[in-house]
Amino acid sequence: MLRAVYGQYLPNKIVTLVASESAADALADTIPLLRRKKPIDGKTAAYVCENYHCKTPVTTLPDLVDQLKSR
DSSP states (O other), X not given: OHXXXXXSOOTTOXXXXXXXXXXXXXXXXXXXXXXXXXXXXXXXXXXXXXXXXXXXXXXXXXXXXXXXXXX
């Protein structure tokens, strides 16, 4: 998923990696943007957000690529 994100020109992107739900909760206290951004069913989840709106989170590489292309 990281290769898909870094393989495209996406100016002003923010990429945050969170290792666990508890880490996500701790970071959300400091970085409000991360609130409610957690793994889905134990899988890595990607959240594509733009202009204060996030698309439905995805857990597969093809879905992430589709979202990045349609932004």
